[in-house]
Structure formats: C-alpha cells, structure tokens
Amino acid sequence: MNTIMLSHGSGGTQTNQLINDLFFKYFSNDILNQMNDAAQINIDFKKLAFTTDSFVVNPIFFAGGNIGKLAVCGTVNDLSVSGAKPLYLTSAFIIEEGFSMANLEIIVQSMAEEAKKSGVKIVAGDTKVVEKGNADGLYINTSGIGEIYKNVNINCANALPGDVVIVNGTLGDHGMTILCERNNLGFEGDLTSDCACLNTLVDCMLEAYNGIHVIRDATRGGVAAVLNEISDFSDVTIALEEILIPIKEEVKGAAEMLGLDPLYIANEGKLCALVPEAQANQVLSAMRTHPLGANAAIIGRVTEELGHRVYMNTVVGGKRLVDMPSGILLPRIC
Amino acid sequence: MKFVDEFRSNEYSKLLVENLKSITCNKINIMEVCGSHTMAIFRYGIRDILPPNVNLISGPGCPVCVTPQSYIDTALELSSRKDVIMASFGDMMKIPGRKGSLLKKKAEGADIRIVYSPMDCLIIAQENPSKQIIFLAVGFETTAPMTAVTAIEARKKGLSNLFFFTAHKIVPPVMEALVNDPDLNLDGFLLPGNVCAIIGTEPFQFLSKNFMIPGVVTGFEPVDILQGLVTLVSLISQKDPRISNDYKRIVRTDGNPKARQYMDEAFNLVDSNWRGIGKVPKSGLEFNREFEEFDAIKHFGISYEAYDGGSGCRCGEILKGKIKPTQCPLFKKLCTPENPVGSCMVSSEGTCAAYFRYYKEL
Numbered sequence: 001m002n003t004i005m006l007s008h009g010s011g012g013t014q015t016n017q018l019i020n021d022l023f024f025k026y027f028s029n030d031i032l033n034q035m036n037d038a039a040q041i042n043i044d045f046k047k048l049a050f051t052t053d054s055f056v057v058n059p060i061f062f063a064g065g066n067i068g069k070l071a072v073c074g075t076v077n078d079l080s081v082s083g084a085k086p087l088y089l090t091s092a093f094i095i096e097e098g099f100s101m102a103n104l105e106i107i108v109q110s111m112a113e114e115a116k117k118s119g120v121k122i123v124a125g126d127t128k129v130v131e132k133g134n135a136d137g138l139y140i141n142t143s144g145i146g147e148i149y150k151n152v153n154i155n156c157a158n159a160l161p162g163d164v165v166i167v168n169g170t171l172g173d174h175g176m177t178i179l180c181e182r183n184n185l186g187f188e189g190d191l192t193s194d195c196a197c198l199n200t201l202v203d204c205m206l207e208a209y210n211g212i213h214v215i216r217d218a219t220r221g222g223v224a225a226v227l228n229e230i231s232d233f234s235d236v237t238i239a240l241e242e243i244l245i246p247i248k249e250e251v252k253g254a255a256e257m258l259g260l261d262p263l264y265i266a267n268e269g270k271l272c273a274l275v276p277e278a279q280a281n282q283v284l285s286a287m288r289t290h291p292l293g294a295n296a297a298i299i300g301r302v303t304e305e306l307g308h309r310v311y312m313n314t315v316v317g318g319k320r321l322v323d324m325p326s327g328i329l330l331p332r333i334c
Numbered sequence: 335m336k337f338v339d340e341f342r343s344n345e346y347s348k349l350l351v352e353n354l355k356s357i358t359c360n361k362i363n364i365m366e367v368c369g370s371h372t373m374a375i376f377r378y379g380i381r382d383i384l385p386p387n388v389n390l391i392s393g394p395g396c397p398v399c400v401t402p403q404s405y406i407d408t409a410l411e412l413s414s415r416k417d418v419i420m421a422s423f424g425d426m427m428k429i430p431g432r433k434g435s436l437l438k439k440k441a442e443g444a445d446i447r448i449v450y451s452p453m454d455c456l457i458i459a460q461e462n463p464s465k466q467i468i469f470l471a472v473g474f475e476t477t478a479p480m481t482a483v484t485a486i487e488a489r490k491k492g493l494s495n496l497f498f499f500t501a502h503k504i505v506p507p508v509m510e511a512l513v514n515d516p517d518l519n520l521d522g523f524l525l526p527g528n529v530c531a532i533i534g535t536e537p538f539q540f541l542s543k544n545f546m547i548p549g550v551v552t553g554f555e556p557v558d559i560l561q562g563l564v565t566l567v568s569l570i571s572q573k574d575p576r577i578s579n580d581y582k583r584i585v586r587t588d589g590n591p592k593a594r595q596y597m598d599e600a601f602n603l604v605d606s607n608w609r610g611i612g613k614v615p616k617s618g619l620e621f622n623r624e625f626e627e628f629d630a631i632k633h634f635g636i637s638y639e640a641y642d643g644g645s646g647c648r649c650g651e652i653l654k655g656k657i658k659p660t661q662c663p664l665f666k667k668l669c670t671p672e673n674p675v676g677s678c679m680v681s682s683e684g685t686c687a688a689y690f691r692y693y694k695e696l
C-alpha cells in the first residue's frame with residue numbers, strides 16, 4: 001500500500017512529489033502556483049478578518065465528512081460569521097508516518113471541493129511528517145483571510161434586549177456523530193455530522209438584513225457556550241424556549257442514553273444569530289430558502305432582565321440555568 | 335410526535351401540575367433515589383413548578399457519589415503500576431482522590447481508557463496480552479449484570495489478563511437505612527426506573543410492608559416524573575402505602591430475570607461502604623468463589639479499607655438528603671465542577687453538580 005513516509009516531510013524529492021502530485025493537483029490556482037515562500041495577494045486598503053484553527057478530529061473519516069472538509073469549513077465559517085467574505089486559506093498538514101496515501105488524497109480532494117464551493121483559494125501550505133506514534137494519523141491547520149463587508153458590524157458585544165436568537169437547524173449533530181463513531185456505540189438511525197461551509201448562508205442572511213447584531217458558529221461547547229459568551233460580552237440575559245429548539249430524534253436519543261445535553265454538543269455547520277425582532281422574520285425567511293437554513297428556527301430572545309446569564313424555559317414550564325460548559329464531556333455510568 | 339417528545343409534552347405537563355396542586359395534603363417529603371431523576375428534575379426545572387407543600391429530596395442514587403474515597407485512591411495507585419491498563423466509565427475520571435484524579439494520572443502518562451461498557455474491556459484485553467487490564471466496576475443493579483456478563487465472556491475466551499475492581503452496590507438496602515434514620519422524615523419515594531427494570535418491584539415492597547411508606551416506579555422524562563409525583567402524592571394523601579409501577583413500558587414486575595441470573599452466577603452479597611453514609615449490610619456485590627480469579631483486589635493483593643475524604647465536604651449529609659448543597663460552606667466557593675472537593679460535585683448526576691449547573695435564583 002502506498003503510504004506516507006518520513007521522507008515525504010524531509011523537503012527533498014518526495015516532498016516535492018507530494019506537493020506536485022497531490023496538493024497542486026487539487027489546490028492549484030494562480031497564486032499558489034507561483035510557489036513563493038509566502039503567498040502574494042493584492043488587497044487594497046480594506047478591513048480584513050484573519051483567523052486560524054487546527055483540526056485533530058478522531059475518527060478522521062466520519063459520517064458527513066472528514067478532517068479535511070472540517071478544516072476548510074471551520075476556517076471559512078470563522079471568517080464568515082465575523083461578517084467577512086472568506087478569500088484565502090493556508091493549510092498545514094502534520095502527517096504520521098505510514099498514513100495511507102489514498103486516504104490523504106480523499107481528504108485533500110474534499111478540501112478542494114469545499115474550497116471551491118465556498119469560493120476560497122488555498123494559497124499556501126506546509127507538510128510535516130512525524131514518526132509513527134508521534135501523531136494520531138493526520139492533523140491539519142488552516143488559516144484564513146477574509147474581507148469584511150462594508151456596512152456590516154457583527155460583534156459578540158452587540159446583542160440588545162429585544163433581539164431574537166436564531167439557529168439555522170438541528171443542534172448537536174456533529175459532536176454526537178463523532179462521539180458515537182469514536183466509541184462504536186452503534187446507535188441505530190443515521191447520525192451524520194452537519195459539517196458545512198456557512199458563508200453562502202451568511203451572505204443570504206446579510207442580504208436580507210445587514211444590521212444583524214451577532215453571528216457566531218456554535219462549534220465546541222455547542223450553542224450553550226456561544227450564547228453564554230454573547231450574554232457576557234453584551235451584558236444581557238438570554239431566555240431560550242426548549243420547545244422551539246430543533247434537535248434530531250437520533251441525537252436526542254443518543255444524548256439521553258449518554259446523559260449529555262445537546263445544547264453543549266459541538267456543531268460544525270450551525271450558527272447562532274441575534275437579530276432585532278422587527279427584522280427577524282425577513283432574516284428567517286431568507287435562511288429557509290437556503291439548503292443549510294431549511295430548518296432555521298427562532299429559539300429564544302434577549303430579555304429586558306438585568307444581569308448576564310442564559311436560561312431556558314423548559315418544555316414542562318419550569319426554568320433552568322444554561323451555564324457555561326466546563327471540563328470535558330464525560331458520559332455517565334448508567 | 336416522536337417517542338421522546340411525547341414524554342416532554344407541554345400541555346400534558348401543565349395538566350399534571352394542575353392535578354398535583356388539586357391533591358390536598360400537608361407538607362410532604364419525597365425522596366428521588368436515583369441520580370438520573372435528580373438530574374432530570376433540575377434539567378427541566380421541575381422543582382419550580384411543584385406546589386410548595388411538595389418537598390423533593392435528592393437521595394444517594396448516583397453510583398459515583400457513593401463510592402468511598404479510598405476506592406479512588408486505590409484505583410489511582412493501581413493505575414500507576416507497570417503493565418496495567420485501567421478502564422473506567424467517564425464519570426469516574428474527575429473524582430478527586432488524595433493524590434489527584436484519574437484524569438490527572440492519564441495526563442501524566444498512565445494508560446487509562448474511558449469505556450462505555452465493560453464489554454469493551456474484552457477487546458482491550460485481547461489486543462494487549464502482555465498487559466493487565468483492570469476495569470473499575472462501579473454502579474448499581476443497572477451496570478452490575480454487564481460486569482457479570484463480561485467476566486463470564488472473559489472466561490469463555492480464556493482471557494487471563496482482565497480483572498475487575500468491584501464496588502458494585504444495590505439500592506434497596508440503603509433505602510432501608512434511610513427510612514430507619516430518625517433524622518429523616520420521608521413520606522414517599524420516587525423509585526429508580528432503571529434499577530427496577532432489572533430487579534423488578536418486589537425488592538421495594540418492604541417499604542410498604544414494614545414502614546407503611548409508598549413508592550412509585552417511574553421513568554426519566556419530565557412527564558414520567560410528574561406523573562409519578564401525581565400518583566405518589568395521591569397515595570400519600572390517601573395513606574395508601576402501595577408500591578406502584580408507573581413505568582410499565584419498561585419495568586416488569588419481575589424485572590429482567592436473565593440479568594439477575596448473571597448477577598447471581600458471578601456475585602455474592604456483602605456489606606458495603608457508602609460514601610458519607612457508612613457501612614450498609616448486604617448492599618454490595620463481590621465476585622464469588624467461582625469468579626475469584628477476576629477480582630482485582632485478590633489478584634493484586636491489595637489491602638483495601640474504606641475511608642472517606644475529610645476535607646470538610648458534606649457529601650454524607652447531602653446524600654442522605656439532610657442538607658442542600660447551598661448549605662455546604664464550600665459550595666461554589668472552594669468546590670466547583672472544575673475543582674470538585676467531593677464526589678457529589680463531580681458526577682454528572684451528583685446533587686451538588688446539579689445544583690451548580692442548573693440552579694440559580696432565576
């Protein structure tokens with residue numbers, strides 16, 4: 001079987017082969033092809049967004065995606081929810097010796113696909129190969145640059161009383177899929193990661209109303225973490241309505257079994273937006289015309305109450321705190 | 335409407351709460367024995383919607399919380415031995431022992447794996463023939479049968495490198511200890527649906543026969559819990575000490591005979607120490623003669639004596655329902671889920687953790 005060897009990372013012939021035969025094959029574009037040490041990109045005096053993220057997901061392949069797709073979507077989403085049009089990405093690979101070349105190709109291919117879909121170019125990259133046992137298969141880092149739209153001011157501190165909280169679909173899909181696959185929990189039904197680039201959805205939201213106060217992607221820590229941050233930064237209280245929160249039946253079932261709360265589980269294709277009530281419907285309808293927003297829903301609102309906290313009105317008419325997640329998610333015993 | 339949603343229905347819940355309010359009775363104390371009940375009660379804010387005369391007390395029904403600190407200390411010691419792979423359920427990882435936690439040991443390099451079922455240990459044992467695998471066998475009647483089955487399977491496969499450090503406990507005896515406690519004034523019990531699914535309802539009949547206290551077996555969805563409370567409060571107000579099964583979709587009167595058979599095959603009933611509560615006669619499970627070879631305590635020649643942490647933690651009183659976490663001076667100050675002092679703050683089903691996570695003056 002064709003696998004990655006230490007020599008693929010040593011900077012010589014094999015490295016060049018890997019770059020030419022694999023990375024250029026998929027990522028090729030005018031800027032990357034110049035093969036400079038740093039990409040030279042022309043950006044006039046514009047407001048930029050710049051971000052970086054590393055991906056170490058295990059399993060590397062999962063229902064709904066793989067580490068490569070995740071690496072592109074993750075960075076594209078970080079740019080996009082900051083109100084920027086994602087433009088250029090870099091990608092660095094840390095590969096464990098012995099990694100299958102065929103699998104690497106599948107991963108690179110899906111990165112190229114996602115990049116194309118979301119209209120970004122991968123303009124620089126790096127490859128390191130580490131000895132067997134020193135990494136868990138493959139790690140990818142992506143950094144990205146985007147141009148912030150004019151007349152858009154999205155910020156975690158912008159939420160105001162009266163804003164409604166909108167999500168673009170079901171919560172907890174990605175984290176639950178990974179948890180179940182990693183541990184062979186064999187839940188029936190189809191758990192699938194929601195991993196997707198959200199930039200076209202964000203475009204369509206901003207087109208509907210460019211005054212959206214906050215947009216965040218609800219990755220690690222789930223919607224609970226993001227809303228707690230927003231409530232903190234904006235110094236507002238957010239009340240969620242449990243009955244309105246979209247969660248897939250499979251996710252609900254698995255979460256119930258493991259004693260986990262879907263609000264705290266990671267998503268990779270879900271965002272949370274805070275929109276003034278008057279514009280909520282136009283944003284919501286716009287979202288629903290987009291495939292990634294078909295199940296968009298209003299799940300709560302910013303109240304007039306003093307203090308910054310997040311709580312939930314439960315399905316049975318009680319109230320409970322939705323606190324900042326802490327520690328790692330550890331499934332319970334029984 | 336799908337299965338889970340039916341049991342989280344808003345209208346039906348409101349109806350049940352109205353029902354509950356219409357039953358007239360004095361102030362009553364109800365204990366929910368099971369940690370999963372405690373968690374669900376907090377998660378759905380059920381305490382807030384109950385009539386003020388119904389007082390819910392959280393009982394000792396979280397397996398992690400009732401495991402003595404000495405168990406954790408011994409587990410920590412075992413995990414640092416050469417050639418040992420330790421396997422544990424997730425919630426045990428953060429419990430503080432005298433010298434850190436399993437999570438900390440893992441970070442320091444000990445081979446500790448989080449498993450979802452003891453059966454996972456069979457694979458670990460097969461894949462690592464030169465290592466000794468120790469499973470931390472903790473839990474009530476819900477997990478004990480799986481430990482038994484795993485040992486039976488290990489024997490069939492001829493595995494000689496898999497051991498169990500057992501601290502399995504059974505629920506009915508500790509409830510007897512609680513009703514005998516003169517400081518507690520319990521009027522009724524919400525009985526643990528998952529435990530009853532294994533042992534049936536018979537083992538709880540002593541409540542009504544010997545103590546005239548009613549109990550209701552119920553599930554873990556909010557509607558289950560409210561329905562269970564309606565039944566229980568009516569039984570109490572009618573002075574009818576019956577054990578009612580309101581969880582018939584899961585629980586049969588005779589439970590799960592097959593699971594019990596596995597437990598009987600592998601275990602003996604022994605006295606057991608419950609954290610903060612002390613020794614409760616015939617409330618623990620230990621491998622019997624036949625299965626002795628799987629007993630980590632015997633195999634590794636550990637001397638294991640029960641003691642609790644003496645750090646000012648009031649878990650004991652919490653587990654007996656005598657005080658609320660907010661009455662513990664360490665609560666939220668020195669003791670938080672990140673830095674737990676006692677086990678009730680660690681487990682996702684611990685009473686202190688439930689208070690911390692879900693309960694604030696709203």
Ligand code: SF4
Nearest residue numbers: 647648662669676686
């Ligand atoms: S708050 Fe912490 S120290 Fe106090 S009883 Fe609970 S677990 Fe123990």
